Amino acid sequence: MKKDKRLFIFDIEGVLVEHIDEPKPYPYALNLISHLKSSGKKVALLTNIGRKSSPWVFKRLREAGFNIDYEDLFTSAKLMADIVKEEKRRCFVISEGGIIEEFALKNIEIFEDDSADTVVIGACRNLNYQTLNFAMNLLLKGAELFCVGGSLRFRGKFQNYEGEFLGERALAEALSIATGKRVNYIGKPYKEIFLMVLNRKGEKAEDSLMIGDSLESDILGAKNLGIDSVWISHGKALSKEEIKPDFVFDSLKELYEILTT
Numbered sequence: 001m002k003k004d005k006r007l008f009i010f011d012i013e014g015v016l017v018e019h020i021d022e023p024k025p026y027p028y029a030l031n032l033i034s035h036l037k038s039s040g041k042k043v044a045l046l047t048n049i050g051r052k053s054s055p056w057v058f059k060r061l062r063e064a065g066f067n068i069d070y071e072d073l074f075t076s077a078k079l080m081a082d083i084v085k086e087e088k089r090r091c092f093v094i095s096e097g098g099i100i101e102e103f104a105l106k107n108i109e110i111f112e113d114d115s116a117d118t119v120v121i122g123a124c125r126n127l128n129y130q131t132l133n134f135a136m137n138l139l140l141k142g143a144e145l146f147c148v149g150g151s152l153r154f155r156g157k158f159q160n161y162e163g164e165f166l167g168e169r170a171l172a173e174a175l176s177i178a179t180g181k182r183v184n185y186i187g188k189p190y191k192e193i194f195l196m197v198l199n200r201k202g203e204k205a206e207d208s209l210m211i212g213d214s215l216e217s218d219i220l221g222a223k224n225l226g227i228d229s230v231w232i233s234h235g236k237a238l239s240k241e242e243i244k245p246d247f248v249f250d251s252l253k254e255l256y257e258i259l260t261t
């Protein structure tokens with residue numbers, strides 16, 4: 001592995017902490033981030049989480065001991081808010097708290113009438129038919145469709161049920177099938193979010209390294225842009241047909257040792 005990379009892009013859940021709701025850092029996670037920052041490297045934390053706002057995620061990570069700045073954190077919801085601000089979009093939003101909170105913090109108004117020109121879909125476990133149908137009609141009238149994140153399913157706990165939940169991508173694709181509208185995905189593995197990270201951090205793909213535990217989102221996304229990748233396997237084996245990372249490590253320990261010796 002080349003040690004002269006300048007930007008280290010980390011996935012959060014499954015790499016730095018197990019779960020963001022109760023963030024306990026994995027061994028070497030705190031030391032690795034501190035080491036990189038203090039040796040002049042750039043760090044980006046990139047997550048598809050849209051259920052929670054980026055200030056909430058940032059606060060959890062700081063409380064868990066991560067030496068990061070808010071500018072190091074890239075969440076799907078944060079980038080969606082940036083796009084909406086930049087392009088002055090009028091959004092109708094279907095989502096749980098995260099995106100709504102993110103928009104409110106950035107003074108982005110949400111439109112619940114025909115004047116909306118954009119439909120934004122996030123994970124939403126308390127959705128009703130009327131809302132989804134209203135979104136469909138906006139799309140039929142010409143609105144554009146965005147999806148924050150890109151999960152078909154996700155695990156979680158909600159209203160006394162713990163298990164699998166229908167993800168935001170499934171909702172967005174249902175609207176897309178019904179209307180013929182293309183979904184603009186803001187999240188890994190789609191390239192827009194990686195390009196934004198490179199752009200904001202002022203680095204090129206070849207000078208960057210992605211560290212992730214998901215082959216389908218972290219590693220595939222990095223590969224699509226020519227970013228070298230490290231798969232944190234947690235002891236799992238890579239099968240032949242799978243997406244091939246450049247490096248496979250059981251845990252952050254190996255990466256820490258390579259970068260510090």
Ligand SMILES: [Mg+2]
Nearest residue numbers: 011013014213
């Ligand atoms: Mg992960």
